[in-house]
Amino acid sequence: MALPSTSVPVSTFPLHLLPASDPPYKLLQNHPSLSLLSKCKSIQTLKQVHSHIIKTGLHHTQFALSKLIEFCAVSPFGDLPYALLLFHSIDEPNQVIWNTMIRGLSLSSTPELAMEFYVKMIWSGILPNSYTFPFVLKSCAKMDSTQVGEQVHGQVLKLGLDSDAFVHTSLINMYAQTSQLRNARLVFDKSPLRDAVSYTALITGYISIGYMESARELFDEIPVRDVVSWNAMIAGYVQAGQYEDALAFFKEMIEANVVPNESTLVTVLSGCAQSGSLEMGKWVRSWIDDHGLGFNIHIVNALIDMYSKCGELDTASDLFEGLEQRDVISWNVMIGGYTHMSCHKEALGLFQRMLQSNIEPSDVTFLSILPACASLGALDLGKWIHAYIDKNFQYSDNISIWTTLIDMYSKCGSIEAAQQVFNSMKHRSLASWNAMISGLAMHGLAEKALELFSRMTNERYKPDNITFVGVLSACSHAGLLDLGRQYFSSMVQDYAISPDLQHYGCMVNLLGRAGLFDEAEALIQNMEMKPDGAIWGSLLGACRVHKRVELGESVAKHLFELEPENPGVYVLLSNIYAGVGRWDDVARIRTLLNNKGMKKVPGCSSIEVDRVVHEFLVSDKVHPRCKEIYDMLNEVDTLLEKAGFVPDTSEVLQDMDEEWKEGALSHHSEKLAIAFGLISTKPGTTIRIVKNLRVCGNCHSATKLISKIFNREIIARDRNRFHHFKDGSCSCNDYW
DNA sequence: GTAGGGTTAG
Numbered sequence: 001m002a003l004p005s006t007s008v009p010v011s012t013f014p015l016h017l018l019p020a021s022d023p024p025y026k027l028l029q030n031h032p033s034l035s036l037l038s039k040c041k042s043i044q045t046l047k048q049v050h051s052h053i054i055k056t057g058l059h060h061t062q063f064a065l066s067k068l069i070e071f072c073a074v075s076p077f078g079d080l081p082y083a084l085l086l087f088h089s090i091d092e093p094n095q096v097i098w099n100t101m102i103r104g105l106s107l108s109s110t111p112e113l114a115m116e117f118y119v120k121m122i123w124s125g126i127l128p129n130s131y132t133f134p135f136v137l138k139s140c141a142k143m144d145s146t147q148v149g150e151q152v153h154g155q156v157l158k159l160g161l162d163s164d165a166f167v168h169t170s171l172i173n174m175y176a177q178t179s180q181l182r183n184a185r186l187v188f189d190k191s192p193l194r195d196a197v198s199y200t201a202l203i204t205g206y207i208s209i210g211y212m213e214s215a216r217e218l219f220d221e222i223p224v225r226d227v228v229s230w231n232a233m234i235a236g237y238v239q240a241g242q243y244e245d246a247l248a249f250f251k252e253m254i255e256a257n258v259v260p261n262e263s264t265l266v267t268v269l270s271g272c273a274q275s276g277s278l279e280m281g282k283w284v285r286s287w288i289d290d291h292g293l294g295f296n297i298h299i300v301n302a303l304i305d306m307y308s309k310c311g312e313l314d315t316a317s318d319l320f321e322g323l324e325q326r327d328v329i330s331w332n333v334m335i336g337g338y339t340h341m342s343c344h345k346e347a348l349g350l351f352q353r354m355l356q357s358n359i360e361p362s363d364v365t366f367l368s369i370l371p372a373c374a375s376l377g378a379l380d381l382g383k384w385i386h387a388y389i390d391k392n393f394q395y396s397d398n399i400s401i402w403t404t405l406i407d408m409y410s411k412c413g414s415i416e417a418a419q420q421v422f423n424s425m426k427h428r429s430l431a432s433w434n435a436m437i438s439g440l441a442m443h444g445l446a447e448k449a450l451e452l453f454s455r456m457t458n459e460r461y462k463p464d465n466i467t468f469v470g471v472l473s474a475c476s477h478a479g480l481l482d483l484g485r486q487y488f489s490s491m492v493q494d495y496a497i498s499p500d501l502q503h504y505g506c507m508v509n510l511l512g513r514a515g516l517f518d519e520a521e522a523l524i525q526n527m528e529m530k531p532d533g534a535i536w537g538s539l540l541g542a543c544r545v546h547k548r549v550e551l552g553e554s555v556a557k558h559l560f561e562l563e564p565e566n567p568g569v570y571v572l573l574s575n576i577y578a579g580v581g582r583w584d585d586v587a588r589i590r591t592l593l594n595n596k597g598m599k600k601v602p603g604c605s606s607i608e609v610d611r612v613v614h615e616f617l618v619s620d621k622v623h624p625r626c627k628e629i630y631d632m633l634n635e636v637d638t639l640l641e642k643a644g645f646v647p648d649t650s651e652v653l654q655d656m657d658e659e660w661k662e663g664a665l666s667h668h669s670e671k672l673a674i675a676f677g678l679i680s681t682k683p684g685t686t687i688r689i690v691k692n693l694r695v696c697g698n699c700h701s702a703t704k705l706i707s708k709i710f711n712r713e714i715i716a717r718d719r720n721r722f723h724h725f726k727d728g729s730c731s732c733n734d735y736w
Numbered sequence: 737g738t739a740g741g742g743t744t745a746g
Contacts, residue, residue, distance in 0.1 A: 022737090024737095025737045025738080026737090028737095028738090029737085029738075063737085063738065066738065066739090067738070070738080070739075074739090096737090096738060096739070099739065099740085100738090100739070103739075103740080130740080131739055131740050132740090133740090134740050134741055135739095135740075137741090138741090164740095164741095165741075166740050166741045167740090167741080168741080169741040169742065170740085170741055170742095171741095172741090172742085173741070173742070176742095195741095195742095196742080197741055197742045198741080198742075199742080200741095200742040200743070201741070201742045202742090203742080204742065204743075226742095227743080228742055228743045229742080229743080230743085231742095231743035231744070232742070232743045233743090234743085235743060235744070236743095261743090261744090262744070262745095263743050263744035263745090264743080264744080265744090265745095266744045266745045267743075267744055267745075269745075270744080270745055270746090273745090298744075298745065299745090301745060301746080302744085302745050302746095305745065305746065306745095328746090329745065329746060330746095331746095332745095332746045333745075333746050334746095335746090336746055337746095362746085364746045365746085367746085368746075
């Protein structure tokens, strides 16, 4: 923005002729250069105004300087270093300037500096006043320093400023925010100052420690409740997960004729989102539209979040696309909405659009987008994001970001990178350890996972139920039956964690695979809860391995009851029949499936090349490079045959679709993805693929050979775990 | 004679 320099009637204000003490206030207040300040939207414009102020001589006045500093230190378009520069250029800053500087610093990420200025102010002979203490107390709260806070409280009393309403509330708030609720209450009780603001400060203290009932009692005492008091209560109920109370309070508020504001609506909508109350959300929306607030970006963001969390992605997307100006939060809620509903490709697409729109992603963006990368196996994009975070968030102490990176790398097949991130972390949360242990487990690196577990307990971290899912699944992926048994009983006895379905699932899997069916069934019978499909499914899988047809049939019965719509059960049972050559039964099941109109979930494999995720279905012919892919597939089959590979047809039912006749075995989705990988990546580089189902035995054997023939490491993620194919063998040692 | 306290979304 260029300044309208000529239109400013500088000559009428010959201020530079005036002495150091400020000219009459009225004259300054209406000065055109200063009124320009309020219109500033960037630091560049501010600097222009500053030079203007120097030209007019206004910079000799403390008033103008205080206004400049205020803009730099407090406004969202400000620049704190510039404010400090200005401040240090002043010989004897007055009280207002000191207060403004302290105010700016109290808002910054370095509240310690505000305290430093407060001390310097007193040293320079200027007394703090009732404007100083709210900022100073806010800084104490931010630093979470109880000692400094109490000292400042002493100074407030010495100066007799505790009777000022603003200072009083700031004291309550300081104590409430530093977990000294008893002191907050004491300050409140001792004073006759009881307006809605001081009540609300105390109420939020109670809310922060989860005392909703005490908060409610205080709320009922407030002589005149204002909108903020209502908002605080509604937010408290939402935070406490008492969504019904929150929504009831909102209705009560409207009945009490208190007009909701932006905060109210954002909070209420967040409550609807978290509790999945679509109907209430719609009602709130109609209220918003009726009151003309449908264009407020913060409210629309909250609406988008509400709709996507309640499963109405289309409505959410319509609202999102209808926005003229989208902020980070808008983008983040929409990306998060897609991730929430497992629409990972849409989430990725939106993230790319966000970057193209030059919107700077935030930590929340990464927490939504990295799980999408993980789910799709989009390693290159994940790596790019990691580099971006390293560059822009170098000093970020956000542990959850690093934890999410560990998870992303593990699930994208790069367990080494996951370990690097884990090792580089200075501070770790329980979740970081859990992510690393589960990562090692899904890669079949049981020994390392168990090692990490003991390291974790040595470092005094307390394992939780999720840790043990990782530990037990490590045992189950490696077939470590005895160790699995030991950890299972240690979990119950040493850590007092009662096993849930996932823990039992691992144990049933271990026992079943070892052929200990009696023990597995006994375990299931002794469970406190009803076994779910995963437990029976795991047992059914074991029946296939051990060719236990009759047991398989009875297990399948449980599954038919539990998951009548799951075609996978039929497929597995038919594979059991096929395994013992009972082809009549195989055919019977196929007819059964057809009659029920059920189709097996199509196998789908994906591979990321140059940050684009390519998906393949069985016998897929839609890829633009389809011909090259099938040429490569033919070459692969020829070479496999030459190497003496004999296809195992015992799992043909996996190709129940029409294509099964054309020998679709060699056109399984994972083979298409591998063929595409072979033609589209450099020789010798690793090929990574992701499959939605378990890899079949035939493809497993074929891939082992492919890794040798083409000299490629192939890392495949299936529904359960990772397989690292290299030099003709697989990391799972054919146990999966 | 500038300014200041309590509520808000991912």
